[in-house]
Structure formats: C-alpha cells, structure tokens
Amino acid sequence: MSAAYPTDNVLDPVAIVNFAIDTGLFDIAYSAWGWPIAEIVHFTGLVLLIGTVGVVDLRMLGFFRGMPLRNLHKLIPFGVLGFMLNVLSGTVFVASSPDQYLYNPAFQIKMGLIALAGINMVLFYTTTARKLRQLGPMDRAPQAAKVFAAVSLTSWMLVIAAGRVITAFRPPAWFWCGWCS
Numbered sequence: 001m002s003a004a005y006p007t008d009n010v011l012d013p014v015a016i017v018n019f020a021i022d023t024g025l026f027d028i029a030y031s032a033w034g035w036p037i038a039e040i041v042h043f044t045g046l047v048l049l050i051g052t053v054g055v056v057d058l059r060m061l062g063f064f065r066g067m068p069l070r071n072l073h074k075l076i077p078f079g080v081l082g083f084m085l086n087v088l089s090g091t092v093f094v095a096s097s098p099d100q101y102l103y104n105p106a107f108q109i110k111m112g113l114i115a116l117a118g119i120n121m122v123l124f125y126t127t128t129a130r131k132l133r134q135l136g137p138m139d140r141a142p143q144a145a146k147v148f149a150a151v152s153l154t155s156w157m158l159v160i161a162a163g164r165v166i167t168a169f170r171p172p173a174w175f176w177c178g179w180c181s
Contacts, residue, residue: 048082073150
C-alpha cells in the first residue's frame, strides 16, 4: 500500500468490495434499478421501525393516553421487520462502496447511535418493560420508562439525521479513520 493511504487493520475496504463482487451485491447495487430499490427497501424499513418506535415511545412519554401499552407492544414485530430491512439494504450500500461509508463521520455517528438505541432497548426490556404490562390505558408510565423512551426517540431521530448527512458529506477515503495506521 502506498504512503498516501493508511492501512486499515480493522476493516479492509478492498476485501469488502471483493466480497460484494463475489456475492453479487456489487452488481445488484450498480444495476439500473439496484440502488433505487435498495433505497426504497431502506425507506420502507425506516418507516416501519420509526413508526413503531415513535408511537410506543411517545405513549410512554405521555402522549396518546387511552392507548394501552400492552396493545402497542403488538406492533414491535413490525419495528423488528423494519430494522431487518434496514440492515439488509444498508449492507448493500456499505458493501458496494465501503470507503464512502466506513470512513464517513456521519456513518460512524449513525452506527454509534444505533448501538446506543440497541443498548437502551436491552436495558429497557431487562429492567422496566414488565412494569408497563400492568398499566391501564390512562395510566402514566413510570419515570424510568420515560427516560428510556426519550433516549430511544432521540437516538432514532439522530440516526435519521446522520443517515441523511452521509450522502451529503463524502470525505476522502481514510480521512476519518481513527483506527487506521
């Protein structure tokens, strides 16, 4: 590798592109309809995920009183489906142009926020979710649930914002690679 490009000992963009070529992801992404279809799938997943997270979190924050949280929990599979659609379509994006994503600070922030939202969800389900099952439609959620809901909603809104910035901000390859040598 030349001196102009640092070595990435964690992620290898060339290996990722080779994987994308070998598996056909590269051809799909750069076909006439591949990228637009992946964008549609990503947006559909986003709508399912944010629609679910949004209504559940807003209810925990005190909006939509009258809707039992127990019933809203039935929407969670739609949110999980949305997240899986985003993972699949996002994989197409990253695999087809890894240097434009992996070293983009907006993408790095987006991944960090998704990790935060995931940790928040795990903590919510291991500490607080059971308490919400007993609540009636007009009952207020406990303060802990409100904190988890606020963190969740904020994280996902910032994920959307960071995702939008990815396409507008294309730094030079490796410019934002804190782990590269």
